[in-house]
Amino acid sequence: MTRGILRGRRAQAGGLASEGTQPAARSQEQSLATSIDRTMPIETSMADAIRPGLNQTPASGKAKRVYLSLGSNVGDRVAMIRKALERLGEAGIEIRRVSSLYRTEPVDFRAQPWFVNCVAEAETDLMPLRLLRTTQSVERALGRRPGIPKGPRPIDIDILLYENVVVRSPVLTIPHERLGERRFMLIPLRELAARLRHPVFQRTVLELVRDTRDTSQVIRLKREA
Numbered sequence: 001m002t003r004g005i006l007r008g009r010r011a012q013a014g015g016l017a018s019e020g021t022q023p024a025a026r027s028q029e030q031s032l033a034t035s036i037d038r039t040m041p042i043e044t045s046m047a048d049a050i051r052p053g054l055n056q057t058p059a060s061g062k063a064k065r066v067y068l069s070l071g072s073n074v075g076d077r078v079a080m081i082r083k084a085l086e087r088l089g090e091a092g093i094e095i096r097r098v099s100s101l102y103r104t105e106p107v108d109f110r111a112q113p114w115f116v117n118c119v120a121e122a123e124t125d126l127m128p129l130r131l132l133r134t135t136q137s138v139e140r141a142l143g144r145r146p147g148i149p150k151g152p153r154p155i156d157i158d159i160l161l162y163e164n165v166v167v168r169s170p171v172l173t174i175p176h177e178r179l180g181e182r183r184f185m186l187i188p189l190r191e192l193a194a195r196l197r198h199p200v201f202q203r204t205v206l207e208l209v210r211d212t213r214d215t216s217q218v219i220r221l222k223r224e225a
Contacts, residue, residue: 063094063123066131067160067193069176069185070118071104074154077116080142084155085120087138093131097121099188105217107182108150117218119160119188128162132172135159160185164199175200180208187218 068088072080078101089095097120104115126134135157143154160176167174175198179185186209189196194206201208 063125064163066093066122066124066162067189067196068093068120068122068135069156069158069160069188070120071115071156071184072154073106073113073115074152080155081116081118083142084138084157087141088120088122088135088157091134091138092126093122093124093134095120095122097192099191101221102184102188103217103219103221104184106150107184107214107216109148112152115184116221117184117188119185119192121192128159128165128167128174129169129172131159131162158185160189161196161199166199181212181214183209183212183214183216183218186212187220 070081070084072078072084074080081101085095085098099119102117104117106112106114124131139155139157144156147153158176159172159174160179162174165174176185179189179198180201186205190205190209195204197204198208203211
């Protein structure tokens with residue numbers, strides 16, 4: 001079983017959820033932002049606590065390498081990311097490496113708590129659409145329900161890259177359509193694969209980070225001394 005996969009040290013980050021929140025034009029947004037807890041324990045890195053998953057490699061011996069973005073801004077965000085990684089491992093997605101955790105400013109629906117985000121490098125024999133359905137199943141199992149688009153959510157799992165595959169369909173886009181526009185995706189991805197090349201833009205992650213127009217704050221959380 002993958003229980004206990006992720007153990008790390010935690011640092012306190014009081015008031016984290018309220019950082020970066022801006023006044024909302026709508027009272028609905030304001031009530032959402034204020035109704036969510038504003039303190040959380042922070043576990044700053046998950047990479048050194050990963051152990052190999054229990055999933056078998058496909059018969060061909062050639063699992064596909066994928067990169068997933070995970071984020072949460074409701075409840076115990078770190079615990080939710082940990083649970084999501086465990087559930088993914090149990091569902092045929094073998095987690096190989098995980099970036100540090102980052103405190104990230106909301107970029108679309110701004111009147112909400114800041115997120116905690118990371119990127120995971122994984123291997124799987126699931127095909128892209130099946131991978132999408134699996135990540136969505138994990139999100140539902142961990143309490144995600146339909147709500148305000150881009151609003152607060154307990155867990156968000158996005159497929160950033162799937163080998164060099166390009167998918168364009170009504171339900172799935174790979175590489176992620178906003179990968180080049182979102183620092184909360186690019187900065188953790190750079191930590192794992194700085195020279196990885198975007199299969200459509202033909203630019204490295206380093207170049208995408210350098211050239212993105214996104215100016216939102218992405219703060220790497222420091223480890224305890």
